[in-house]
Amino acid sequence: MRTKELIEIQRKEKVSPYLQDLGENFYQEVKELINRKYSNYSKLRDEDVSRVSLALQELENIKNIALDLYETRERKIVSNALYFVKSGEEIEYENLTKEEAEIMRRIINTLKDSRREILNFGIDRREIKTFVEERIEKKEEEENISYITVRIVRDLPAIAGIDEKVYGGFKAEDIVTLPESNARALINSSEAEEVKL
Known part of the structure; x- marks a missing residue:
């Protein structure tokens, strides 16, 4: 890899919302480029200060480009990982280096x-499902409850209906509609009379 290639890869990565295909060994190639530049810099240490300064500046630029490129890709990887976790879709490792694929798995x-x-x-979740199913069954049962109208014979305290509603207190001569089983209990105990409508 050459410095120009690295700069072009960085430019493309910055402008694209998607991860670019860098190849499996991209980071190894970047390390080799940095090592070559460092080796050149080391050889120049005893030479002209301006050449040493230029070599050092080039080495720092390459490191900064590599860091920027990595951070750009890192943001995309984190964003993709979050997307895959939220959506439950199959994870795509396309265009990731082997190091990045491992990072993605860990995230x-x-x-x-x-x-x-x-x-x-x-x-x-099973408890919630059971609770919801019970409520649905109860609602269906409530819809199947039949009601009848009765006239209350004497004053009575409030009662709990089989539909889980509270009825009353009642005064003598009140006309009320109650769940049939509650009304029948009052009729059988002579506390109410059925009203035919």
Whole structure:
């Protein structure tokens, strides 16, 4: 790899919202480039100060470009990992170097573990499902409850209906509509009379 290539790769990575294909050994190639430049710099130490300064500046520029490129890709990797965790879609490792693929795996595993721990709230999803199913069954039962109208014979305290509603207190001669089983209990105890409508 040459410095010009690295600059072009950095430029493309910055302008694209997607990860660019760098090849499997990209970071190894960058290390080799930096090592070559450092070796050149080391050889020049005893020479002209301006040449040494120029070599050092080139070495620092390459390091900065590599760092910027890495950080740009790092942001995209974190963003992609978060997307895959939230969406549940299959994880794509396309255009990642082997080091980046490992980073992506670790981030995804950490995010998944964190979500399980933090968003658990001590409630099992099966419990919620059971609770919801029970409420639906209860609602269906309530819809199947038949009601009848009765006339109250004497003053009575409030009663709890089988539909979980509270009825009353009642005064003698009140006309009320109650769940049939509650009304029948009052009729059988001579506390109410059925009203035919």
